[in-house]
Amino acid sequence: MSIYYLDRPDFAPIVLNYPGRPLYSGASLALEAKAEYHVISGGETEDLITVYGTGRFTHATILFGGKFGWADMANIGIEIWIDDSKRAVWSLQQFELFNALALFNKAYYSGADGWYYPDVLNPVIGTIGGRWNNTDKAFEEYYVYLNFIAEFVDSFVMKGFNKTSTDVTFTVRALVGYYP
Amino acid sequence: MKRVLFVVETPENIRIITYDYGKMEGKEYVIDLEKEFTPEERIKEIIAELENKKYDTRILKQFLKKRGKKLRRGALRHG
Numbered sequence: 001m002s003i004y005y006l007d008r009p010d011f012a013p014i015v016l017n018y019p020g021r022p023l024y025s026g027a028s029l030a031l032e033a034k035a036e037y038h039v040i041s042g043g044e045t046e047d048l049i050t051v052y053g054t055g056r057f058t059h060a061t062i063l064f065g066g067k068f069g070w071a072d073m074a075n076i077g078i079e080i081w082i083d084d085s086k087r088a089v090w091s092l093q094q095f096e097l098f099n100a101l102a103l104f105n106k107a108y109y110s111g112a113d114g115w116y117y118p119d120v121l122n123p124v125i126g127t128i129g130g131r132w133n134n135t136d137k138a139f140e141e142y143y144v145y146l147n148f149i150a151e152f153v154d155s156f157v158m159k160g161f162n163k164t165s166t167d168v169t170f171t172v173r174a175l176v177g178y179y180p
Numbered sequence: 181m182k183r184v185l186f187v188v189e190t191p192e193n194i195r196i197i198t199y200d201y202g203k204m205e206g207k208e209y210v211i212d213l214e215k216e217f218t219p220e221e222r223i224k225e226i227i228a229e230l231e232n233k234k235y236d237t238r239i240l241k242q243f244l245k246k247r248g249k250k251l252r253r254g255a256l257r258h259g
Contacts, residue, residue: 031197035190052187052243178186 034173037065038160045079045161048172055178057150060158061128061143064092065169069138070104075163083154089161090125095144099126107132107139124148183235187243194219194251196226198235219251220244 035048051057068076070093077091096104102118107130110116117129124147131141150156160170186197193213199206209226211219223244227237 031186031188033188033190033195035192038191046191048190050187050189052189052239053185055186176188178184 031176032173033176034171036171038170038172039167040160040162040170041167042162042165045159047157048078048160048170049156049158049174051152051156051176052154053178054153055156055176056152057156058148058175058177060146060172060174062145063169063171064142064144065140065171066164066166067133067136067138067140068092068142068164068168069136070108072138072164073104075161076168077161079157079159079161080150081155081157081159082150082152087150092142092144095125095127098122098124103127103130108137110134183233185230185235185237185239187239189243189247194223196223196240198230200233213251220248223248 033049033051038046038048040046049060062078064076066076073092073096075091077089077094079086080088080090090098096102099118099122100120102120103116104127106118107116110132111134113132113134115129115131118127121128125145127142127144129143130139132138133140156176158172158174160168160172162168182202183198183200188195188197191213194211196209196211197206198208211222213219216222223240227240227244230237230240
């Protein structure tokens with residue numbers, strides 16, 4: 001493991017961080033955090049995964065279950081909170097936009113029920129698959145992933161929100177690591 | 181920092197993960213929120229145990245302060 005200190009003058013001008021905080025290369029003791037089939041009722045926002053300590057989030061795959069068409073997809077999603085401040089809010093529609101609507105368009109214009117997978121992937125954030133109900137023009141299962149590093153010194157929280165009128169099931173598997 | 185401590189909370193459980201780099205020894209405590217009637221008390225016991233092992237337990241104490249009263253068993257926790 002390599003350790004660099006940011007108070008070195010040659011590092012300080014190029015790193016956006018406060019001086020003295022050590023940067024570690026790699027995530028020590030990577031571990032999985034998961035929340036399985038957690039139901040969030042309509043109109044609710046709930047914590048799915050909370051990590052306390054100093055570390056980094058590196059990856060997550062999230063499964064949304066229920067029945068949601070394009071309009072509802074704006075009202076279901078996740079929030080990322082780092083060190084007690086909200087850093088990102090992504091609805092399923094926004095996940096689609098990161099992926100050029102590749103999954104939704106493929107399912108919607110297929111005209112048939114079934115599992116669909118996008119032909120293109122955004123390497124950082126995107127959709128990876130969904131089960132489409134063509135009668136209702138809605139997804140019944142929907143997978144997204146987050147593939148970036150988010151560092152935290154105090155806490156990392158992933159919340160699920162559901163502003164629709166029906167229940168949505170959230171399953172999250174995330175990888176986090178902490179600094180020694 | 182030779183001893184580290186990490187807390188992961190999900191709707192099902194609370195995991196308290198510790199690692200002593202000096203001894204190359206780790207331990208994980210899992211508090212099942214469906215079965216544990218008094219998670220707050222259990223965390224206090226773990227804090228005492230870790231303090232005996234010279235861990236810095238500030239993270240756990242902050243966790244208790246933030247979440248302690250909201251930790252309830254099973255469905256009660258989510259109203």
